[in-house]
Amino acid sequence: MRISARNQIKGAVVDVKKGATTSHVRVDIGGGQVVTSSITNEAVDDLGIKAGDKVIVVIKASDVMIGVD
Amino acid sequence: MRISARNQIKGAVVDVKKGATTSHVRVDIGGGQVVTSSITNEAVDDLGIKAGDKVIVVIKASDVMIGVD
Amino acid sequence: MRISARNQIKGAVVDVKKGATTSHVRVDIGGGQVVTSSITNEAVDDLGIKAGDKVIVVIKASDVMIGVD
Amino acid sequence: MRISARNQIKGAVVDVKKGATTSHVRVDIGGGQVVTSSITNEAVDDLGIKAGDKVIVVIKASDVMIGVD
């Protein structure tokens, strides 16, 4: 499937922390940047996401803000 | 201000495309990656965002999905 | 690509209304239900979305609310 | 209350899984489709959501993506 979300960044899973219903997946996207994703435990199990996996971080453009120092 | 959003990635504005009410801001975050942000025209004007500016892309962890090829 | 978003519903595009930067895509998911999606014009062009196309409506679980009459 | 969210789909609660702070509510919207919603435990308690209840799945248009196979 190709998806409309404008932001699709390749990376590697650093770790997966499972909670009661919600997991946090951290993905190294290179350049010293780690992105944190909060998804359901079911999604983690369904896709079989685990440390070391090659994945794609997907973010809809309307969920991206801009900050200025 | 420091903010709870887990994902804060430094980059440089590539371009700003203004619509009637909504702007699209593209930010080069390095490594050949460009992130697209959809924000209000008011935000662009208020922060004075323009091509070349150093900015920070800010994304809440609950808005990040994971894809697997 | 397979994606972590829990909600992936097949449907057919009813129409695409393009604005200055943002498009509204309406998708018939069957059972008399039409879902409206607000995405960037770039996404519409990139995926070549047009009326009649078979598509998949994708929604992250954390973006779904529950109402009670 | 009537709400601006464009997507309001009737269904019946399949099950509610409560976590430490976050619940997952699965709703059968007909046609073999089940939608998963991630909401606070407080919302589940406040609305008294339980299996079998008739509910309405509510999704803002800007949270809907389009996928193409």
Place this chain on the structure above:
Amino acid sequence: MRISARNQIKGAVVDVKKGATTSHVRVDIGGGQVVTSSITNEAVDDLGIKAGDKVIVVIKASDVMIGVD
């Protein structure tokens, strides 16, 4: 309809600015605070939202961030 979204704040519409597909609605919630909402033109028309109307600002808890100065 009652809705699971935890944040429902009463206010009065200050103004509505319609774009090509997206409107910005500003709502005075009292205490000198004005909240900006970005919704579809269709939602504005469907609910008949106009300056002076009593409305309720609705925000899902997972869309609220915390900042610290």
Place this chain on the structure above:
Amino acid sequence: MRISARNQIKGAVVDVKKGATTSHVRVDIGGGQVVTSSITNEAVDDLGIKAGDKVIVVIKASDVMIGVD
């Protein structure tokens, strides 16, 4: 950092409820209004958020809906 999010409302933390991975932070924004925020435990720890703290509630305009009674 200044941020593009249009809604930034000052308040005081009422309480923080930590779950396994996700925390709920309730913030009194005055006028009898309490806003609930769902963020990661890591964000709570990183910013040191606790009851009584002066904070700023931050919400992107595209995440705000309008209800009408």
